[in-house]
Amino acid sequence: MKTALKLSAVAAALCVSAAVQAQSNAPIKVGLMLPYTGTYAALGNMIENGFKLYVQEQGGKLGGREIQYFKVDDESDPSKGTDNVNKLIKRDQVDVLVGTVHSGVALAMAKAARENDTLLIIPNAGADAITGPMCAPNIVRSSFSNWQPGYAMGVVAGQRGHKRAMTITWNYAAGAETVKGFREGLEKGGGQVIRDLTLPFPNVEFQALLTEIAAQKPDAVYAFFAGGGAVKFVKDYAAAGLKGTIPLYGPGFLTDGTLQAQGPTAQGLETTLHYADNLDTPRNNSFRKNFAITYKANPDVYAVQGYDAAQLLGAGLNAVKGDISKRDALTSAMRKTVVDSPRGKFTISKAGNPVQDIYLRVAKGENNEVKAVAVKALADPARGCKM
Incomplete structure (x- = not known):
């Protein structure tokens, strides 16, 4: 009986060991x-x-x-x-x-x-x-974080002396938060956002909002769109005659992965992001x-x-x-x-969240090329984190 119990215990231990080994592999x-x-x-x-x-x-x-x-x-x-x-x-x-x-x-x-x-x-x-x-x-x-590239571009805009800016984005979390970062960076340099424009995601009917931008004549516009929406916005901005008169800025998603589709209308656009192609x-x-x-x-x-x-x-x-x-x-x-x-x-x-350099980039050909480091080792403020 004792021998049988010992053998049973050994067999059970071997099964457990095999199960653990199988799980680890x-x-x-x-x-x-x-x-x-x-x-x-x-x-x-x-x-x-x-x-x-x-x-x-x-x-x-x-x-x-x-x-x-x-x-x-x-x-x-x-x-x-x-x-x-x-x-x-x-x-x-x-x-x-x-x-x-x-x-x-x-x-x-x-x-x-x-x-x-x-x-x-x-x-x-x-x-x-x-x-x-x-x-x-x-x-x-x-x-x-959405705050990071927005804040960095606000810093750049402020350093360039822009005092009156408008923002335009989809009305959802990413848009609101990147605009908040831009406003914070711009205000640090003495500028202000005079109007925030939004439209529902993934709506791409921009004409009425572009007309309002033209009427307000801000020193600069900060836009957050990505993917297909970014392609259409950049094209529509140029078609409205705004590209040559009111500087357009954005986080890198405005031109990342979209330059080929945007074609000539995106050339020269400056954005901020934690990566540049070159x-x-x-x-x-x-x-x-x-x-x-x-x-x-x-x-x-x-x-x-x-x-x-x-x-x-x-x-x-x-x-x-x-x-x-x-x-x-x-x-x-x-x-x-x-x-x-x-x-x-x-x-x-x-x-x-990554603590990272945020680059100022310019669209050239099909690349977003680095011009400078907009803000070095930028850490998100992590407001509200209790960990």
Whole structure:
């Protein structure tokens, strides 16, 4: 009887050991919730390609673990955000969420990630609340806060002596927050925003608002649009005869990934962002070469953000030798790492947002070329973060 019990105990221990071993060797489940249709589809594809490129460069593994992908189209619809993210959390039981572009959808993802204690890496959406009141140890961002590029362009506009500015954007979280940053930076230089113009997302009927800009004759206009909306706005701004009379500024999304479609109307436009196509560094040159070879296309800032999302995950997994169950150690390592990004090295704040240089860029040909560093090592204020 004693021998039988001992053998049973040994067998049970071996089963547990085998189960643990199998779990430690199982692929890391990465859930990609990105826009694959609609206005932001091209951006979602770039983010995914950037993420997968870094994993490919590491031999298909992060922290010694294979990566298994699950995909959901976020539809750029905040009302569907919770249902869509739960497909990955509850149905697919992913270890890590990666997404998304639309700030409204990202807020739903962040809420679900907090409630389910799921690791979330945000490769674009800049909603300030995510690294503000909604900050959490399991949420980090590889991109920016909406405040960062807006503030930097406000600083530049103020330095140029612009005293009266107008803003125009879609009426949603990203638009309101980037405008808030621009206003803060402009006021620091002695200027003011005299009027904020908005229209519903993804409406692209700009004519009435452009007529109002022409009537008000501000010193400058700050615009936030992206994807197809950015293409039409820049063309309409030029067609209204405003390009040559009232300087148009924006965060980099106004011209990133859209220059070819915008054509001559975008040439000379200045924007602020944490990446520029012609950054002449070994890291960026290597990244751009590998991306072009792999995908037969030139990368943009969205590809960089996807690439760096994978870098962040890799840093965490390397620190715990692939044991994703060691969440505290993993997320701590992600915040302590210095990311060797194509954009230039950056760190992660306690609130989970990149602390990074914001560049002033100019559209030349099909590139957004760096002119200067608008603000160095700019940290988001993380207002409301209690972590």
